[in-house]
Amino acid sequence: MIIASQKPLDEIRDTLKAYDKVLIAACGTCVTVCLSGGEKEALELKALLGLEGDKAYRVVTPERQCDSEFLEAFDEDVKWADVVLSLACGVGVQYMAERYEGKPVIPGLNTSFMGTNRDAGYWTEMCQGCGNCVLEKTGGICPVARCSKSHFNGPCGGSANGVCEVDPSIECAWQLIYDRLKSLNQLDRLYDTIPPRDWRTSRDGGPRKIRRPDVAIEEV
Amino acid sequence: MKVVLAGQSRYSENLKTALADYGFEAISIRTASELKALPESLPVIILYDAKIHPAAQDKNAAAKAVLGLKPQDLVVFLMDKTEEASPYIENRVLDTALYLASVKRRVAVLLRSTRASDTAFDERLRQAREKGVSFVRYDNIAVEAEMDRTVINAFDGKLSVTLETPLCIDCSELPDPEVEAFIETLRVKRFGGGCISGTRWYLTQGNTHKRNVKFINTIELDGDIKQIVPALVDDLRALDRPGQEKVASVDSKKCAFCYTCYRVCPHSAMKPDENASAMMVDEMLCAACGICLAVCPASAITFAGGDKAEAKEESRDKLKIFCCENSAFVASTEALAEVDASVESITCGGDISALKMTEALKTYDNVLVAVCCDDACKHHDGNKRLIKQVERLKERLEKLGYDPKRISCVQTGITMTNLLRNAAEKALSGGGEK
Numbered sequence A: 001m002i003i004a005s006q007k008p009l010d011e012i013r014d015t016l017k018a019y020d021k022v023l024i025a026a027c028g029t030c031v032t033v034c035l036s037g038g039e040k041e042a043l044e045l046k047a048l049l050g051l052e053g054d055k056a057y058r059v060v061t062p063e064r065q066c067d068s069e070f071l072e073a074f075d076e077d078v079k080w081a082d083v084v085l086s087l088a089c090g091v092g093v094q095y096m097a098e099r100y101e102g103k104p105v106i107p108g109l110n111t112s113f114m115g116t117n118r119d120a121g122y123w124t125e126m127c128q129g130c131g132n133c134v135l136e137k138t139g140g141i142c143p144v145a146r147c148s149k150s151h152f153n154g155p156c157g158g159s160a161n162g163v164c165e166v167d168p169s170i171e172c173a174w175q176l177i178y179d180r181l182k183s184l185n186q187l188d189r190l191y192d193t194i195p196p197r198d199w200r201t202s203r204d205g206g207p208r209k210i211r212r213p214d215v216a217i218e219e220v
Numbered sequence B: 001m002k003v004v005l006a007g008q009s010r011y012s013e014n015l016k017t018a019l020a021d022y023g024f025e026a027i028s029i030r031t032a033s034e035l036k037a038l039p040e041s042l043p044v045i046i047l048y049d050a051k052i053h054p055a056a057q058d059k060n061a062a063a064k065a066v067l068g069l070k071p072q073d074l075v076v077f078l079m080d081k082t083e084e085a086s087p088y089i090e091n092r093v094l095d096t097a098l099y100l101a102s103v104k105r106r107v108a109v110l111l112r113s114t115r116a117s118d119t120a121f122d123e124r125l126r127q128a129r130e131k132g133v134s135f136v137r138y139d140n141i142a143v144e145a146e147m148d149r150t151v152i153n154a155f156d157g158k159l160s161v162t163l164e165t166p167l168c169i170d171c172s173e174l175p176d177p178e179v180e181a182f183i184e185t186l187r188v189k190r191f192g193g194g195c196i197s198g199t200r201w202y203l204t205q206g207n208t209h210k211r212n213v214k215f216i217n218t219i220e221l222d223g224d225i226k227q228i229v230p231a232l233v234d235d236l237r238a239l240d241r242p243g244q245e246k247v248a249s250v251d252s253k254k255c256a257f258c259y260t261c262y263r264v265c266p267h268s269a270m271k272p273d274e275n276a277s278a279m280m281v282d283e284m285l286c287a288a289c290g291i292c293l294a295v296c297p298a299s300a301i302t303f304a305g306g307d308k309a310e311a312k313e314e315s316r317d318k319l320k321i322f323c324c325e326n327s328a329f330v331a332s333t334e335a336l337a338e339v340d341a342s343v344e345s346i347t348c349g350g351d352i353s354a355l356k357m358t359e360a361l362k363t364y365d366n367v368l369v370a371v372c373c374d375d376a377c378k379h380h381d382g383n384k385r386l387i388k389q390v391e392r393l394k395e396r397l398e399k400l401g402y403d404p405k406r407i408s409c410v411q412t413g414i415t416m417t418n419l420l421r422n423a424a425e426k427a428l429s430g431g432g433e434k
């Protein structure tokens, strides 16, 4: 799931300065689940921003801002507004901006990572979407996302007592990998060197696309 | 009505018969997997015969235990080693220690220094001290058992004492694995408000944080199970609520199925619906504390049934006070009689979201939320949730350039009227602190 957190309120307030009618668009999927951009957050923002001043606010909550079908129902609300404050992840914000020509769409969140909800109020990064998964080699623990230095063949010298030198609250991914492989009785996997990667599958190859011709209606 | 008796206790059969007299059909089960196989919403009574160190059981046992010792040997009762001892164990230990001192034995009782003070207990401590029992309070302890003696090093933060004893009577109870399995299966985990907390569950009596789970540690019954039956029956009957009371209700169309309410509900009253596509409320367990309403990111939860329609106040007033019904609201009649404020009763501080407070700020100059004292919350730290909400909201108000003092909170009890009045007066003058 995509994890995000809200931008500082003063920053949000400043970006809205020039506008009178503000549509706060929550998003009903990932950012609701990670408690940063769902309906409740949107209502709270409306209440806080509206404590003073005479701007008009409206709140809408599409199921997802990243799919056009969900946005249609809110076209009228967007028309009403001078600006859209989108509480979706960066995908939703951009998709809204693309759809509503001539309408400023402003992000209310900082989109942070793909991760998991470990406990109430606690999220951690798990995957970086590198486009060429190696989890089968590393006992199901991602060295790209969970090692601060994305090392592929064992820890660096900054790993001590299972934690990372970058920040002691980060568990050393290579310690985790070692422990996990040991419990799976697969420590011998550590003898296999993972060769240098072709990072074009990741961001380095430019913006990525996936096509499924079997599903596509027209050839694209 | 059917009830489940979980666990093996020497009282199971007696309790079964006693419950039958009230028209309850008790099903005995012995293992957690049997429990899992039963319908989830049946009331469960966990029966547990706790054990105490044989030497602390009674005078005779203690007399026997010291038989081979020399007169100058020290006998040590070690209390609170893992968790604070239950009142039952405290009493047993004090009785036995007193007895041993009266037969001219050297006795020391080690207690953790964080133990809450209680007048009856303090009185007994005084008596025991007069008889010659030494009491040692400690924060940290190191216990080393050697061949024929135990060396204990107790440190109270300033001083450390080393005691050497041939008889160390360790009074900490170890959890019973079978009972732990029940607790795990029933999701009865932690409850700081006086019932079940951490690993201490096996020491406490009566209710757990789930209304349909009762915990009876038979150690305190002295052979008389019948004494607890009337109260138990009342509790069991109260579970049968024909939908009139206020309970939380999830709008399955709005629910994002994020599991937040499931994780934070102090009464474990949330469960996935039949299709596992949204959360639903187990009405038997819901205590209407409102914590889920405050956290639900999709605004999918509301109260249903018994919810009084609130009168909308139009005029802009000076102060709004949300008072927890378990503490501040009771105190408010006296405390706030003279204060110019609009007082609203709430089930728990946990029910008050930032949204609710901010909305109140639209109508009122200042908002005060009065919740219970630290360990007094009936809903597992709903009071602390509120305090954290207030802190966060203050920061957010400040970021926007508003006066954060417009929001404040206070922790009070039923009788702490002055505290509540002072907090209200401070808030009224725009100087709310906490």
Ligand code: SF4
Pocket: B250, B254, B255, B256, B257, B258, B259, B260, B261, B262, B278, B279, B295, B296, B297, B298, B299, B300, B301
């Ligand atoms: S907190 Fe709200 S959205 Fe999340 S599971 Fe519970 S009811 Fe559904």
